[in-house]
Amino acid sequence: MKLSLLACLVPLVVASAKPGAEIQQRRGANTTTLACNALKQAFSSQVFVLGDANYTTQNEAYWTPTDYLTPECVFTPNATLEVSTAIRIIAGLGATFAVRGGGHMPIPGYANTNGGILIGLTNLNEITLSSDESYVSVGPGQRWEDVYSYLEPYGLVALGGRVGIVGVPGLLLGGGISFYSNQYGFAADNVVAYEVVLAGGQIVTATATQHSDLYWALKGGGNSFGIVTRFDLSTYVSPTVCAGIIEIPSTEKDAFLNAVASFGEYGSADAKAAVIPSIFMLGSLNITVYTSALFYDGTECAQPALANFTVLPAIENSYGNTTTLATYVKGTDALIGDGTRQVFRVVASYANAEALQIVHDTFVEMVTADIWNVTGLQASVAFQPVTKNFIQQGINKGGNPQGVDISEAPYFWMVENFSWTDPADDNRINAFAQQVTDVIEQKLTAAGQVAEYRYMNDAGLGQKIFQGYGDGNVVKLQSIRAKYDPFNVYTDLMPGGWKVANA
Incomplete structure:
Protein backbone atom coordinates (compact mmCIF):
# COMPACT_ATOMS: atom_id res chain seq x y z
CA MET A 1 0.00 0.00 0.00
CA LYS A 2 1.33 3.45 -0.89
CA LEU A 3 0.79 5.34 2.36
CA SER A 4 1.92 8.69 1.01
CA LEU A 5 -0.74 8.54 -1.68
CA LEU A 6 -3.41 7.55 0.83
CA ALA A 7 -2.46 10.40 3.12
CA CYS A 8 -3.31 12.78 0.31
CA LEU A 9 -6.49 11.09 -0.86
CA VAL A 10 -8.23 9.89 2.28
CA PRO A 11 -10.00 12.51 4.41
CA LEU A 12 -11.51 11.31 7.68
CA VAL A 13 -15.14 11.62 6.71
CA VAL A 14 -16.46 11.76 10.24
CA ALA A 15 -13.86 14.13 11.67
CA SER A 16 -16.17 17.16 11.55
CA ALA A 17 -19.34 18.49 9.96
CA LYS A 18 -17.43 19.71 6.91
CA PRO A 19 -16.85 16.37 5.14
CA GLY A 20 -20.60 15.82 4.78
CA ALA A 21 -20.84 18.91 2.60
CA GLU A 22 -17.66 17.95 0.79
CA ILE A 23 -19.14 14.60 -0.21
CA GLN A 24 -22.14 16.32 -1.76
CA GLN A 25 -19.97 18.83 -3.62
CA ARG A 26 -17.68 16.17 -5.09
CA ARG A 27 -20.43 13.91 -6.36
CA GLY A 28 -21.01 14.29 -10.07
CA ALA A 29 -17.41 15.26 -10.86
CA ASN A 30 -16.46 11.80 -12.10
CA THR A 31 -15.79 10.81 -8.53
CA THR A 32 -15.98 7.10 -9.29
CA THR A 33 -13.09 7.30 -11.76
CA LEU A 34 -11.03 9.21 -9.21
CA ALA A 35 -11.81 6.63 -6.54
CA CYS A 36 -11.02 3.70 -8.84
CA ASN A 37 -7.68 5.29 -9.74
CA ALA A 38 -6.86 5.84 -6.07
CA LEU A 39 -7.77 2.25 -5.20
CA LYS A 40 -5.69 1.01 -8.13
CA GLN A 41 -2.63 2.88 -6.90
CA ALA A 42 -3.13 1.64 -3.34
CA PHE A 43 -4.06 -1.98 -4.18
CA SER A 44 -2.80 -2.53 -7.69
CA SER A 45 -3.38 -6.30 -7.92
CA GLN A 46 -6.82 -6.18 -6.31
CA VAL A 47 -8.62 -3.67 -8.51
CA PHE A 48 -10.11 -4.74 -11.84
CA VAL A 49 -11.78 -2.94 -14.71
CA LEU A 50 -13.81 -4.06 -17.69
CA GLY A 51 -11.66 -6.33 -19.85
CA ASP A 52 -9.79 -7.88 -16.93
CA ALA A 53 -10.52 -11.57 -16.37
CA ASN A 54 -11.05 -11.04 -12.65
CA TYR A 55 -13.54 -8.28 -13.37
CA THR A 56 -15.76 -10.79 -15.15
CA THR A 57 -15.27 -13.42 -12.46
CA GLN A 58 -16.26 -11.03 -9.69
CA ASN A 59 -19.13 -9.50 -11.64
CA GLU A 60 -20.59 -12.94 -12.31
CA ALA A 61 -20.09 -14.35 -8.81
CA TYR A 62 -23.83 -14.19 -8.33
CA TRP A 63 -26.54 -16.79 -8.14
CA THR A 64 -28.48 -15.24 -10.99
CA PRO A 65 -27.58 -13.21 -14.09
CA THR A 66 -30.20 -10.62 -13.12
CA ASP A 67 -27.39 -9.29 -10.89
CA TYR A 68 -24.76 -8.97 -13.63
CA LEU A 69 -24.16 -5.22 -13.94
CA THR A 70 -21.25 -3.01 -15.04
CA PRO A 71 -19.32 -1.48 -12.14
CA GLU A 72 -16.59 0.94 -13.19
CA CYS A 73 -14.12 -1.08 -11.16
CA VAL A 74 -14.09 -4.01 -8.74
CA PHE A 75 -12.05 -4.04 -5.53
CA THR A 76 -11.36 -7.32 -3.70
CA PRO A 77 -9.95 -6.62 -0.21
CA ASN A 78 -7.87 -9.24 1.57
CA ALA A 79 -8.22 -7.84 5.08
CA THR A 80 -10.47 -5.66 7.22
CA LEU A 81 -7.92 -2.84 7.21
CA GLU A 82 -8.11 -2.75 3.41
CA VAL A 83 -11.89 -2.38 3.59
CA SER A 84 -11.36 0.51 6.01
CA THR A 85 -8.90 2.21 3.67
CA ALA A 86 -11.19 1.72 0.69
CA ILE A 87 -14.16 3.25 2.51
CA ARG A 88 -12.07 6.28 3.46
CA ILE A 89 -11.11 6.74 -0.21
CA ILE A 90 -14.60 6.13 -1.59
CA ALA A 91 -16.46 8.20 0.99
CA GLY A 92 -13.87 10.96 0.93
CA LEU A 93 -14.34 11.36 -2.82
CA GLY A 94 -18.11 10.86 -2.69
CA ALA A 95 -18.14 7.91 -5.10
CA THR A 96 -20.99 5.42 -5.24
CA PHE A 97 -20.38 1.76 -4.44
CA ALA A 98 -21.93 -1.63 -3.71
CA VAL A 99 -20.85 -4.53 -1.51
CA ARG A 100 -21.22 -8.21 -2.43
CA GLY A 101 -20.98 -11.11 -0.04
CA GLY A 102 -22.38 -14.39 -1.34
CA GLY A 103 -24.39 -12.71 -4.12
CA HIS A 104 -27.73 -14.49 -3.58
CA MET A 105 -30.14 -11.53 -3.44
CA PRO A 106 -31.68 -11.37 -6.95
CA ILE A 107 -32.57 -7.67 -7.01
CA PRO A 108 -30.39 -5.81 -9.55
CA GLY A 109 -28.37 -3.10 -7.84
CA TYR A 110 -28.75 -4.46 -4.30
CA ALA A 111 -25.32 -6.12 -4.30
CA ASN A 112 -23.84 -4.72 -7.50
CA THR A 113 -23.70 -1.40 -9.30
CA ASN A 114 -23.86 0.17 -12.73
CA GLY A 115 -21.02 2.68 -12.92
CA GLY A 116 -20.02 2.59 -9.26
CA ILE A 117 -17.38 0.59 -7.38
CA LEU A 118 -18.09 -3.03 -6.48
CA ILE A 119 -16.41 -4.22 -3.29
CA GLY A 120 -16.34 -7.99 -3.62
CA LEU A 121 -15.74 -9.67 -0.27
CA THR A 122 -14.74 -13.04 -1.74
CA ASN A 123 -11.27 -13.04 -0.16
CA LEU A 124 -12.49 -12.27 3.36
CA ASN A 125 -13.08 -15.96 3.89
CA GLU A 126 -11.92 -16.65 7.43
CA ILE A 127 -13.38 -19.63 9.29
CA THR A 128 -11.85 -20.19 12.74
CA LEU A 129 -13.25 -22.10 15.70
CA SER A 130 -12.62 -20.61 19.13
CA SER A 131 -10.40 -22.54 21.53
CA ASP A 132 -13.38 -23.54 23.66
CA GLU A 133 -15.44 -24.36 20.52
CA SER A 134 -18.25 -22.09 21.71
CA TYR A 135 -18.20 -19.88 18.62
CA VAL A 136 -16.86 -19.81 15.09
CA SER A 137 -15.50 -16.69 13.41
CA VAL A 138 -16.64 -16.40 9.80
CA GLY A 139 -15.69 -13.91 7.11
CA PRO A 140 -18.32 -12.35 4.81
CA GLY A 141 -16.84 -14.04 1.74
CA GLN A 142 -18.08 -17.44 2.89
CA ARG A 143 -21.19 -19.37 1.91
CA TRP A 144 -23.04 -21.56 4.35
CA GLU A 145 -22.12 -24.95 2.87
CA ASP A 146 -18.46 -24.18 3.56
CA VAL A 147 -19.19 -23.09 7.13
CA TYR A 148 -21.07 -26.32 7.81
CA SER A 149 -18.32 -28.42 6.22
CA TYR A 150 -15.72 -26.75 8.41
CA LEU A 151 -17.73 -27.46 11.57
CA GLU A 152 -18.72 -31.01 10.63
CA PRO A 153 -15.57 -32.78 12.00
CA TYR A 154 -16.24 -31.17 15.38
CA GLY A 155 -19.85 -32.36 15.47
CA LEU A 156 -20.96 -28.73 15.60
CA VAL A 157 -23.27 -26.42 13.65
CA ALA A 158 -23.94 -22.71 13.51
CA LEU A 159 -27.28 -21.20 12.59
CA GLY A 160 -27.33 -20.22 8.93
CA GLY A 161 -28.85 -20.84 5.54
CA ARG A 162 -30.90 -23.90 4.62
CA VAL A 163 -29.40 -23.82 1.12
CA GLY A 164 -25.66 -24.24 0.79
CA ILE A 165 -24.94 -21.55 -1.81
CA VAL A 166 -26.49 -18.73 0.23
CA GLY A 167 -23.89 -16.23 1.44
CA VAL A 168 -23.15 -15.57 5.10
CA PRO A 169 -23.50 -11.76 5.43
CA GLY A 170 -26.77 -11.17 3.59
CA LEU A 171 -28.61 -13.89 5.49
CA LEU A 172 -27.40 -12.69 8.89
CA LEU A 173 -27.99 -8.97 8.30
CA GLY A 174 -31.58 -9.74 7.31
CA GLY A 175 -32.18 -11.93 10.37
CA GLY A 176 -31.80 -15.38 8.86
CA ILE A 177 -34.10 -18.42 9.08
CA SER A 178 -32.37 -21.68 9.94
CA PHE A 179 -33.43 -25.29 10.37
CA TYR A 180 -32.59 -24.69 14.05
CA SER A 181 -34.62 -21.49 14.43
CA ASN A 182 -37.43 -23.16 16.38
CA GLN A 183 -34.80 -23.99 19.00
CA TYR A 184 -32.56 -20.92 18.88
CA GLY A 185 -34.32 -18.08 17.00
CA PHE A 186 -33.10 -16.09 14.02
CA ALA A 187 -29.57 -16.89 12.90
CA ALA A 188 -28.74 -13.29 13.83
CA ASP A 189 -29.92 -13.93 17.39
CA ASN A 190 -26.93 -16.27 17.63
CA VAL A 191 -24.22 -13.82 16.54
CA VAL A 192 -22.05 -13.02 19.56
CA ALA A 193 -19.90 -10.34 17.87
CA TYR A 194 -19.67 -8.34 14.67
CA GLU A 195 -16.47 -6.73 13.38
CA VAL A 196 -17.65 -3.65 11.49
CA VAL A 197 -16.07 -0.99 9.27
CA LEU A 198 -17.92 2.24 9.94
CA ALA A 199 -18.45 5.08 7.49
CA GLY A 200 -15.33 6.94 8.57
CA GLY A 201 -13.17 3.85 8.25
CA GLN A 202 -13.08 3.08 11.97
CA ILE A 203 -13.06 -0.64 12.82
CA VAL A 204 -15.18 -1.59 15.83
CA THR A 205 -16.39 -4.80 17.44
CA ALA A 206 -20.08 -4.80 18.37
CA THR A 207 -21.30 -7.15 21.10
CA ALA A 208 -24.03 -7.25 23.72
CA THR A 209 -21.80 -5.13 25.98
CA GLN A 210 -19.68 -3.10 23.52
CA HIS A 211 -21.39 -0.85 20.96
CA SER A 212 -24.51 -2.71 22.09
CA ASP A 213 -26.85 -0.45 20.13
CA LEU A 214 -25.03 -1.28 16.89
CA TYR A 215 -25.00 -4.96 17.86
CA TRP A 216 -28.78 -4.89 18.26
CA ALA A 217 -29.29 -3.04 14.96
CA LEU A 218 -27.23 -5.54 12.98
CA LYS A 219 -29.46 -8.43 14.09
CA GLY A 220 -31.84 -7.79 11.19
CA GLY A 221 -31.41 -4.10 10.41
CA GLY A 222 -29.71 -4.66 7.06
CA ASN A 223 -26.75 -2.85 5.55
CA SER A 224 -27.30 0.76 6.68
CA PHE A 225 -24.73 0.73 9.46
CA GLY A 226 -21.40 -0.50 8.13
CA ILE A 227 -19.60 -3.33 6.37
CA VAL A 228 -19.35 -6.40 8.58
CA THR A 229 -15.98 -8.07 8.06
CA ARG A 230 -16.34 -10.86 10.63
CA PHE A 231 -19.22 -12.64 12.32
CA ASP A 232 -18.65 -14.63 15.53
CA LEU A 233 -21.41 -17.25 15.63
CA SER A 234 -22.50 -19.43 18.54
CA THR A 235 -21.99 -23.12 17.88
CA TYR A 236 -24.26 -26.01 18.88
CA VAL A 237 -23.69 -29.73 19.14
CA SER A 238 -25.53 -31.46 16.29
CA PRO A 239 -23.28 -34.13 14.73
CA THR A 240 -26.00 -35.93 12.78
CA TYR A 469 -40.86 -4.16 12.50
CA GLY A 470 -41.88 -3.91 16.17
CA ASP A 471 -43.26 -0.74 17.76
CA GLY A 472 -40.63 2.00 17.94
CA ASN A 473 -37.93 -0.08 16.31
CA VAL A 474 -37.77 1.91 13.06
CA VAL A 475 -37.13 5.13 14.97
CA LYS A 476 -34.53 3.35 17.10
CA LEU A 477 -32.79 1.97 14.00
CA GLN A 478 -32.78 5.41 12.39
CA SER A 479 -31.21 6.92 15.50
CA ILE A 480 -28.49 4.26 15.57
CA ARG A 481 -27.80 4.74 11.87
CA ALA A 482 -27.44 8.50 12.34
CA LYS A 483 -25.05 7.94 15.25
CA TYR A 484 -22.70 5.60 13.37
CA ASP A 485 -23.07 7.07 9.87
CA PRO A 486 -23.96 10.77 10.27
CA PHE A 487 -23.18 11.59 6.63
CA ASN A 488 -25.27 8.79 5.06
CA VAL A 489 -22.34 7.02 3.43
CA TYR A 490 -24.04 3.61 3.65
CA THR A 491 -27.37 5.10 2.60
CA ASP A 492 -26.60 7.58 -0.20
CA LEU A 493 -23.27 6.36 -1.58
CA MET A 494 -24.23 2.69 -1.21
CA PRO A 495 -27.90 2.80 -2.29
CA GLY A 496 -28.48 -0.95 -2.70
CA GLY A 497 -30.65 -2.75 -0.17
CA TRP A 498 -33.36 -1.66 2.24
CA LYS A 499 -32.37 1.50 4.10
CA VAL A 500 -33.70 2.34 7.54
CA ALA A 501 -33.40 6.07 6.76
CA ASN A 502 -36.03 5.67 4.03
CA ALA A 503 -38.53 3.65 6.07
Missing part, protein backbone atom coordinates in the same frame (compact mmCIF):
# COMPACT_ATOMS: atom_id res chain seq x y z
CA VAL A 241 -29.50 -34.98 11.71
CA CYS A 242 -32.40 -36.30 9.70
CA ALA A 243 -32.90 -34.24 6.55
CA GLY A 244 -34.29 -34.80 3.08
CA ILE A 245 -36.85 -33.70 0.52
CA ILE A 246 -40.20 -35.28 -0.22
CA GLU A 247 -42.05 -34.72 -3.51
CA ILE A 248 -45.82 -35.21 -3.55
CA PRO A 249 -48.05 -35.48 -6.66
CA SER A 250 -50.74 -32.90 -7.30
CA THR A 251 -53.40 -35.54 -6.59
CA GLU A 252 -52.42 -35.28 -2.91
CA LYS A 253 -52.98 -31.51 -2.76
CA ASP A 254 -55.55 -31.55 0.05
CA ALA A 255 -53.58 -33.94 2.24
CA PHE A 256 -50.41 -31.93 1.66
CA LEU A 257 -52.07 -28.64 2.54
CA ASN A 258 -53.56 -30.21 5.66
CA ALA A 259 -50.08 -31.32 6.70
CA VAL A 260 -48.71 -27.81 6.15
CA ALA A 261 -51.54 -26.19 8.10
CA SER A 262 -51.14 -28.65 10.96
CA PHE A 263 -47.40 -28.06 11.25
CA GLY A 264 -47.97 -24.31 11.06
CA GLU A 265 -50.37 -24.36 13.98
CA TYR A 266 -48.66 -26.98 16.15
CA GLY A 267 -44.99 -26.81 15.15
CA SER A 268 -43.97 -25.51 18.56
CA ALA A 269 -44.76 -28.94 20.02
CA ASP A 270 -41.34 -30.20 18.89
CA ALA A 271 -38.74 -27.48 18.42
CA LYS A 272 -36.28 -29.89 16.82
CA ALA A 273 -38.50 -30.34 13.75
CA ALA A 274 -38.54 -28.02 10.75
CA VAL A 275 -40.16 -28.07 7.31
CA ILE A 276 -40.11 -25.98 4.13
CA PRO A 277 -43.30 -26.95 2.26
CA SER A 278 -43.69 -25.58 -1.27
CA ILE A 279 -45.96 -25.40 -4.27
CA PHE A 280 -43.75 -26.00 -7.31
CA MET A 281 -45.05 -25.20 -10.81
CA LEU A 282 -43.17 -25.94 -14.04
CA GLY A 283 -44.74 -24.26 -17.03
CA SER A 284 -42.64 -26.03 -19.67
CA LEU A 285 -43.74 -29.43 -18.35
CA ASN A 286 -47.29 -28.31 -17.54
CA ILE A 287 -47.14 -29.80 -14.07
CA THR A 288 -47.62 -28.74 -10.46
CA VAL A 289 -46.15 -30.75 -7.60
CA TYR A 290 -45.80 -30.27 -3.88
CA THR A 291 -42.48 -30.59 -2.11
CA SER A 292 -41.13 -30.18 1.38
CA ALA A 293 -37.73 -30.19 2.96
CA LEU A 294 -38.05 -32.19 6.18
CA PHE A 295 -35.57 -31.76 9.05
CA TYR A 296 -35.11 -33.16 12.51
CA ASP A 297 -32.24 -32.35 14.86
CA GLY A 298 -31.60 -35.89 16.05
CA THR A 299 -30.86 -39.43 14.94
CA GLU A 300 -34.37 -40.92 15.13
CA CYS A 301 -36.03 -39.88 11.87
CA ALA A 302 -39.52 -41.30 12.51
CA GLN A 303 -40.93 -38.35 14.41
CA PRO A 304 -44.61 -37.56 15.15
CA ALA A 305 -44.01 -33.91 14.29
CA LEU A 306 -43.28 -34.88 10.66
CA ALA A 307 -45.68 -37.82 10.34
CA ASN A 308 -48.32 -35.89 8.38
CA PHE A 309 -45.73 -35.44 5.64
CA THR A 310 -43.99 -38.80 5.72
CA VAL A 311 -47.24 -40.78 5.40
CA LEU A 312 -48.09 -39.12 2.09
CA PRO A 313 -47.50 -41.14 -1.09
CA ALA A 314 -44.38 -39.66 -2.66
CA ILE A 315 -42.94 -39.38 -6.14
CA GLU A 316 -39.50 -39.03 -4.55
CA ASN A 317 -38.44 -39.13 -0.92
CA SER A 318 -34.88 -38.63 0.37
CA TYR A 319 -35.91 -38.23 4.02
CA GLY A 320 -35.54 -41.09 6.45
CA ASN A 321 -31.84 -41.67 7.06
CA THR A 322 -29.38 -39.78 9.21
CA THR A 323 -26.94 -37.40 7.57
CA THR A 324 -25.06 -34.23 8.43
CA LEU A 325 -26.16 -30.67 7.85
CA ALA A 326 -23.15 -30.13 5.57
CA THR A 327 -24.01 -33.15 3.42
CA TYR A 328 -27.66 -32.18 3.16
CA VAL A 329 -27.12 -28.56 2.11
CA LYS A 330 -24.53 -29.52 -0.50
CA GLY A 331 -27.16 -31.77 -2.02
CA THR A 332 -29.54 -28.85 -2.38
CA ASP A 333 -27.26 -26.96 -4.76
CA ALA A 334 -28.45 -29.00 -7.74
CA LEU A 335 -32.06 -28.17 -6.88
CA ILE A 336 -31.56 -24.41 -6.90
CA GLY A 337 -31.48 -23.20 -10.49
CA ASP A 338 -28.08 -21.54 -10.78
CA GLY A 339 -27.84 -19.35 -13.87
CA THR A 340 -31.55 -18.70 -14.36
CA ARG A 341 -33.15 -15.31 -13.99
CA GLN A 342 -34.80 -14.84 -10.60
CA VAL A 343 -37.18 -12.70 -8.61
CA PHE A 344 -38.52 -13.03 -5.04
CA ARG A 345 -41.55 -11.60 -3.27
CA VAL A 346 -42.52 -12.11 0.36
CA VAL A 347 -45.96 -12.53 1.93
CA ALA A 348 -46.83 -13.03 5.60
CA SER A 349 -49.95 -14.47 7.19
CA TYR A 350 -51.12 -16.21 10.29
CA ALA A 351 -50.47 -19.95 10.24
CA ASN A 352 -53.80 -21.59 9.61
CA ALA A 353 -55.69 -23.47 6.90
CA GLU A 354 -57.69 -20.44 5.72
CA ALA A 355 -54.61 -18.33 4.97
CA LEU A 356 -52.88 -21.29 3.36
CA GLN A 357 -55.80 -21.95 1.04
CA ILE A 358 -56.03 -18.30 -0.02
CA VAL A 359 -52.36 -18.17 -0.96
CA HIS A 360 -52.35 -21.55 -2.68
CA ASP A 361 -55.45 -21.01 -4.79
CA THR A 362 -54.64 -17.44 -5.81
CA PHE A 363 -51.05 -18.22 -6.74
CA VAL A 364 -51.82 -21.35 -8.75
CA GLU A 365 -54.74 -19.75 -10.60
CA MET A 366 -52.88 -16.57 -11.54
CA VAL A 367 -49.64 -18.30 -12.58
CA THR A 368 -51.57 -20.70 -14.79
CA ALA A 369 -53.67 -17.96 -16.35
CA ASP A 370 -51.07 -15.23 -16.84
CA ILE A 371 -47.48 -16.52 -17.24
CA TRP A 372 -47.73 -20.27 -17.90
CA ASN A 373 -46.22 -19.89 -21.38
CA VAL A 374 -43.06 -18.06 -20.27
CA THR A 375 -39.99 -19.94 -21.51
CA GLY A 376 -38.35 -22.00 -18.78
CA LEU A 377 -40.80 -20.84 -16.14
CA GLN A 378 -40.56 -22.22 -12.63
CA ALA A 379 -42.88 -20.64 -10.08
CA SER A 380 -43.10 -21.61 -6.43
CA VAL A 381 -44.32 -20.55 -3.02
CA ALA A 382 -42.52 -21.82 0.06
CA PHE A 383 -44.49 -21.73 3.30
CA GLN A 384 -42.13 -21.14 6.21
CA PRO A 385 -43.82 -21.87 9.55
CA VAL A 386 -42.65 -19.54 12.32
CA THR A 387 -43.46 -20.76 15.82
CA LYS A 388 -43.78 -19.06 19.18
CA ASN A 389 -40.59 -20.86 20.19
CA PHE A 390 -38.76 -19.21 17.29
CA ILE A 391 -39.79 -15.71 18.35
CA GLN A 392 -39.29 -16.33 22.07
CA GLN A 393 -35.65 -17.28 21.51
CA GLY A 394 -34.92 -13.84 20.08
CA ILE A 395 -36.59 -12.22 23.07
CA ASN A 396 -34.55 -14.38 25.42
CA LYS A 397 -31.32 -13.27 23.70
CA GLY A 398 -31.84 -9.56 24.14
CA GLY A 399 -34.32 -8.89 21.37
CA ASN A 400 -33.83 -7.86 17.77
CA PRO A 401 -35.01 -5.07 15.45
CA GLN A 402 -37.68 -7.27 13.89
CA GLY A 403 -39.67 -7.24 17.13
CA VAL A 404 -42.13 -9.81 15.78
CA ASP A 405 -45.34 -9.91 17.82
CA ILE A 406 -45.25 -13.22 19.67
CA SER A 407 -48.86 -12.86 20.78
CA GLU A 408 -50.05 -13.35 17.18
CA ALA A 409 -47.79 -16.34 16.43
CA PRO A 410 -47.57 -18.77 14.75
CA TYR A 411 -47.08 -17.34 11.28
CA PHE A 412 -46.40 -18.37 7.72
CA TRP A 413 -43.60 -16.30 6.18
CA MET A 414 -43.94 -17.14 2.49
CA VAL A 415 -41.54 -16.56 -0.35
CA GLU A 416 -42.74 -16.51 -3.95
CA ASN A 417 -39.93 -17.38 -6.33
CA PHE A 418 -39.98 -17.08 -10.11
CA SER A 419 -37.21 -18.25 -12.41
CA TRP A 420 -37.01 -18.04 -16.19
CA THR A 421 -34.41 -18.00 -18.95
CA ASP A 422 -35.09 -15.19 -21.45
CA PRO A 423 -34.23 -11.56 -20.51
CA ALA A 424 -37.06 -10.49 -22.81
CA ASP A 425 -39.48 -11.80 -20.16
CA ASP A 426 -37.98 -9.75 -17.31
CA ASN A 427 -40.58 -6.98 -17.34
CA ARG A 428 -43.46 -9.41 -17.68
CA ILE A 429 -42.35 -11.56 -14.76
CA ASN A 430 -41.53 -8.63 -12.51
CA ALA A 431 -44.89 -7.03 -13.16
CA PHE A 432 -46.68 -10.30 -12.53
CA ALA A 433 -44.77 -10.98 -9.31
CA GLN A 434 -45.88 -7.64 -7.93
CA GLN A 435 -49.45 -8.17 -9.14
CA VAL A 436 -49.93 -11.64 -7.68
CA THR A 437 -48.46 -10.50 -4.37
CA ASP A 438 -50.84 -7.54 -4.25
CA VAL A 439 -53.85 -9.75 -4.96
CA ILE A 440 -52.82 -12.31 -2.34
CA GLU A 441 -52.31 -9.62 0.29
CA GLN A 442 -55.66 -8.01 -0.54
CA LYS A 443 -57.42 -11.35 -0.07
CA LEU A 444 -55.54 -12.08 3.15
CA THR A 445 -56.40 -8.64 4.48
CA ALA A 446 -60.09 -9.10 3.67
CA ALA A 447 -60.04 -12.41 5.54
CA GLY A 448 -58.21 -10.92 8.54
CA GLN A 449 -55.23 -13.17 7.89
CA VAL A 450 -52.45 -10.83 6.77
CA ALA A 451 -49.48 -10.36 9.13
CA GLU A 452 -47.42 -7.18 9.36
CA TYR A 453 -43.83 -8.41 9.48
CA ARG A 454 -42.10 -9.13 6.16
CA TYR A 455 -38.86 -11.10 6.13
CA MET A 456 -36.18 -9.00 4.39
CA ASN A 457 -34.22 -11.85 2.85
CA ASP A 458 -37.18 -13.05 0.78
CA ALA A 459 -38.51 -9.63 -0.21
CA GLY A 460 -38.73 -8.07 -3.65
CA LEU A 461 -38.05 -4.63 -5.04
CA GLY A 462 -40.30 -1.99 -3.54
CA GLN A 463 -41.70 -4.11 -0.72
CA LYS A 464 -41.83 -2.31 2.62
CA ILE A 465 -39.74 -4.12 5.21
CA PHE A 466 -38.91 -1.95 8.22
CA GLN A 467 -42.47 -0.65 8.44
CA GLY A 468 -43.48 -4.08 9.74
